[in-house]
Amino acid sequence: MTAAPGRRSSTFTRLLRHGFTDASAAERLLDSPELVPLRDDPVLLDALGATADPDLALLGLVRLLEAQPGPGARRELLDTLISSKPLRDRLLGVLGASTALADHLTRHPEDWQALVMYEAYDLHPGVEEFEAGLAEADDPVSLRVAYRRCLLSIAARDVCGTTGVAESAAELADLATATLRAALRLARAAAPEDDALCRLAVIAMGKCGGHELNYVSDVDVIFVAEPAEEADETKALRAATRLASHLMRICSETTVEGSIWPVDANLRPEGRNGPLVRTLSSHLAYYQRWAKTWEFQALLKARPVAGDLELGEEYVAAVQPLVWKAAERENFVPDVQKMRRRVVENIPAAEVDRQLKLGPGGLRDVEFAVQLLQLVHGRTDTSLRSGTTLDALGALAAGGYVGRADAAQLDEAYRFLRSMEHRIQLFRLRRTHLVPEEEAELRRIGRSLGLRTDPVAELLREWKRHATVVRRLHEKLFYRPLLDAVAQLATGEARLSAEAARERMVALGYADPASALRHLEALASGVTRKAAIQRTLLPVLLGWFADSADPDAGLLNFRKVSDALGKTPWYLRLLRDEGAAAENLARVLSAGRLAPDLLLRAPEAVALLGDGDGGGLEPRSRAHLEQEILAAVRRADGAAQAVTAARGVRRRELFRTAAADIVGSYGTEEQPAEADQGALVDRVGGAVSDLTAATLAGTLRAVVRDGWGDSLPTRFAIIGMGRFGGHELGYGSDADVLFVHEPRDGVDEREASQAANKVVSEMRRLLQLPSADPPLLIDADLRPEGKSGPLVRTLTSYAAYYRRWSMTWESHALLRAEPVAGDEDLGRRFIELVDPLRYPADGLADEAVREIRRLKARMESERLPRGADPKLHAKLGPGGLSDVEWTVQLLQLRHGAAEPGLRTTRTRQALAAARAAGLITDEDAATLDEAWVLATRVRNAVMLVRGRAADTFPAEARELAAVGRYLGYGPGHAGDMLDAYRRTARRARGVVEELFYGITER
Incomplete structure (x- = not known):
């Protein structure tokens, strides 16, 4: 029968609107x-338009109607389709998603009736149903026919949502x-004599064991058997093997009904x-002696499913303790990580x-993570011991092992990817995990997931x-550094019970x-x-604190920081998730007083210890800081508040520098100590010097703005001297400077000088206001005429x-002169002024050399603290900073004019x-550099x-040990550190005596 042209045109349009891609064939x-009553x-x-593939669903419906055994059966199906929306949705949904199930219905046309029921007990059947x-x-x-019939109902519920x-x-x-139970029943029926000899249990593994099976997948199992009463073990195992083989x-x-x-x-x-x-x-003996890491990972999903369930439960109960100790195996975490990488590496390039x-x-x-x-964590937290991925992920989130937001994203992604996998496999009931390339197949999958x-x-x-x-x-x-550290703890340590913790404290x-x-409580x-x-976190942190010279201080500081940030949601999440943040924090908090003091005054600086947007531990440039x-x-509002704000930046950046120094010196699991x-x-020298320059620039701007707006009557520049000018400031160094100014056009020199002096005085006052921050x-004092000379001079006066x-x-002091803040042009002209003095064209006269040597000798005799061991004084002692710097600077004075590099x-x-x-x-x-x-x-x-500056080693044993730890010496090796320092300084002194003092014998 052919439809009239007018109606055909109308139907054609409706078909396209309902999602048909071949409207002519559909017509x-x-x-x-067969479809006359529904046409x-x-x-x-x-x-039909609500299905994944309307063309496929319509074709399958026609095939199913054609396959009905007679007009009565066909009428029953059509009547039920008309009257029952649940059946209509289920049947057409399956036909539009799976050609394999459409083929099954064509071979077994009465099986559509399995989809008629829509009662509560039909919605979520279990093993018994x-x-x-x-x-x-x-x-x-x-069995295959019955299996496909059951599969039909699962697919119908799935595609209909x-x-x-x-x-x-x-x-x-x-x-x-x-x-599996039905197959074992058939195998036993075929060999009752074998069944009488043994108790056989079937243990599901993998996705079947985890209650998360695909439509088409291998079903992973393990067989365990015991002899029946009075049966010989060898005969029993042979019988069990025959039963297991038959079940498989x-x-x-493959039969006429497929596999x-x-x-x-x-x-x-x-x-x-x-x-x-x-x-x-036999299973236990193998797992205790020979099993590899991946085998314990696989046993995570072990579940008895068929056969002797009592024996199956005994098996699971026996292997579970081994599973939850697997993380304590040597290299457990790296082994699991390597296994995942190998899986990816073995994927054919065309399929990746x-x-x-x-x-x-x-x-x-998702599953490996x-x-x-x-x-790792399930050893002590039994709530994590689910074989089902999504249930385990939920437990990890509930227990705080994974962030809620991360868990929610993983859950959503896993559900979407599994849905894609289900729809791909359901089409032909083939075992595949490849996303098809054909547009028609992608369209069907997309529509089946509600994308229209x-x-x-x-x-x-x-x-x-x-x-x-x-x-x-x-x-x-998966590559969280904390994970490997947690895995290396013994189970008792990871549990952190009170008694175990106390014993561990003493041992550490x-x-x-x-x-x-x-503190732990x-x-x-x-x-x-x-x-x-x-x-x-704590079991691991305790070990990291113990790696320092003062574990007690590390734990106390950690409690203080945790108390300060207790209501801050990102803090513990950072330590758990973010790179080496937890280990970095442990090193910083137990390395001494300076870094913890800085951190406790600005606890939010903990964020710098991670790898996120806080910038990490890399020093920031002077331009960025300024x-x-x-x-x-x-x-x-006002200069005082401005300087307080500048100090806040300085505090944070000093912490960043100190933390980077500690981590670079101590090293972490993720980043070994810097060689x-x-x-x-x-x-350190560059970072602290840049930070000081930026702080002075900010203070100068605040003072000028408060006193003169933006029109200071004189140009003003700050010249760094000493270690400041040399980019070599330490944490506790003073900032040696010179101040220079130049009156602006039309400004009286006296007015300009008054303004410049007021700027200097106000800067010094503001920077010396009482504060908990490092001063x-x-x-x-390196200015002309020293302490008796004016604080600030004009460029002309300097000249x-x-x-x-x-x-x-x-001239010697000016070797370190470098502009650090203020008017850049004025600073440049100051350097042009002093260059001829510090790099004299004719070199250095003998008298000048003798004068420098006398100055150095007098400085050492006058400034070396009484009672100090000169050989251990890092600044003024033999082979110390002064020796090396004056030797280098003498070379600069003598040869700087001729050698630009100097x-x-x-x-x-x-x-x-x-x-x-x-x-x-060389x-x-x-020798001098070392x-x-x-x-x-x-x-x-x-x-x-x-937490305070000094030029010699501390006398207190714990502080000396902490200095040793920073310098790379372990517990009990403080003496080796001192010997190594004396040895290095002695060699350097020999070079200084020859190059600086002209003594040729070493």
């Missing part, structure tokens, strides 16, 4: 005799369980090379971008989005274990999420003084230039440890 199908029914088109559905199967062929992806996966696992054949072999699924027993001990069936004791399961950002990334976290506007583009976009999230969070969780060297336990007691995360401080000054100690010293003292009165020591304010750069110019041998240069770096590190270490 022909609708005109077929003009709009309900049918609406139902599926067993009832398979009960009449008495051979492998009928009655069940979610997790529920569908659980139903598939329950159907697999029922099928029943499920795996069910392969049963895979390769997860058993020794894999395919091992016996198919073992006794319980299409792999939904194994590729980067795929299902395995969750399983690794379970195995542009199904292909939306599907690919959503897949990419979820895969990106999965990969990011997999990298974050805590001097006051009672106080330490009180305050931090980790209770049922809050905060306490749960602390219980994860920009931030000047912006803070602009916002402030180039010179680079560490240069980084920033401005020292202008006149240096022309007429300059002394040798002033024209630098930095000691190490000048020394390298002298070596390059042949003024010093060996002597290396001594200078070591002496600088000693001064930095003392400041970090004691």
